[in-house]
Amino acid sequence: LLYLGREYPKGADYFRKRLKAAFLKNKDEKDPEKIKQLIARGEFVIKELEALYFLRKYRALKQRYYDDD
Template identity: 45%
Template sequence: MSDLRLRVLRRYKELLYMGRDYPQGYVFFRDRLHRAFKSKAGLTDHAQIERQLAFTDYIEREIEALYQLRKYRTIKRNYYADER
């Protein structure tokens, strides 16, 4: 397998792993991720594939931000519930 293909598969697996705690459920996340990767399966130009890999980096950061926001809101609700 080419190096580029291995990078795409690794990114797919990383995003699947990150999707375990997705707010709308793992099945929802897995189906959407599979659909997104399958829609780009026909790409052959290395520059386009690199661009899509960069986009997955952006998606990963967005998922991390979502999880951090959820954690912050939970902590805020637990510790500052009496101040309302």
């Protein structure tokens, strides 16, 4: 997640602080089911970030190579 956050729109520092806070908030979690839910949420966040970056890349390419007709 930290690697993906380096290109976050609000900046890598903002993303890192939020990520660290999320991990620290859940550091004492012992329930295996809750841990699985948290991991699933993290994987969801990864997919959302990837989609955000692909969309930004697509828009940049479209703007560069196509007219706005």
